[in-house]
Amino acid sequence: MLNTLAQMLDPGESEAIALAIEIDAERLLIDERLGRDIATNYGLKLRGLLGLLINAKQQGMIPMLRPILDRLIKQAGFRVSPTLYARILQEAGEENS
Numbered sequence: 001m002l003n004t005l006a007q008m009l010d011p012g013e014s015e016a017i018a019l020a021i022e023i024d025a026e027r028l029l030i031d032e033r034l035g036r037d038i039a040t041n042y043g044l045k046l047r048g049l050l051g052l053l054i055n056a057k058q059q060g061m062i063p064m065l066r067p068i069l070d071r072l073i074k075q076a077g078f079r080v081s082p083t084l085y086a087r088i089l090q091e092a093g094e095e096n097s
Contacts (some may be wrong), residue, residue: 009035020044050080050088057092065092 001021005014013035020028021042028039039046050073051084057065066089072078080088089095 005038008038017042017044049078050084054088054091057094064094065089066094 001018005017008014009017012022013030013032016028016030017035019025020039026045027050028044029047029049029052030036030039031050034093036046036048040060042077050069053062053065053068062068065082069078069080069088070087086095
């Protein structure tokens with residue numbers, strides 16, 4: 001299976017999916033669209049970084065999501081469409097902040 005995954009994905013994603021299947025992980029943290037699609041086909045439950053950040057905000061683990069999201073975009077090259085950006089801030093209760 002790992003060889004098949006490695007032909008379609010980068011090594012980190014293919015290893016993460018293979019390990020999640022092997023250990024019957026409750027969730028897999030993955031953001032890339034192709035990796036998410038393949039992981040879903042294997043029956044894995046997923047969480048992306050944005051979902052993780054929203055959850056952290058809702059649980060009071062981080063005070064504001066917007067500055068973190070802005071740094072991810074500007075400094076790490078994280079890609080988020082304007083529509084998704086607005087939706088994430090709305091879900092975090094920061095649409096007007």
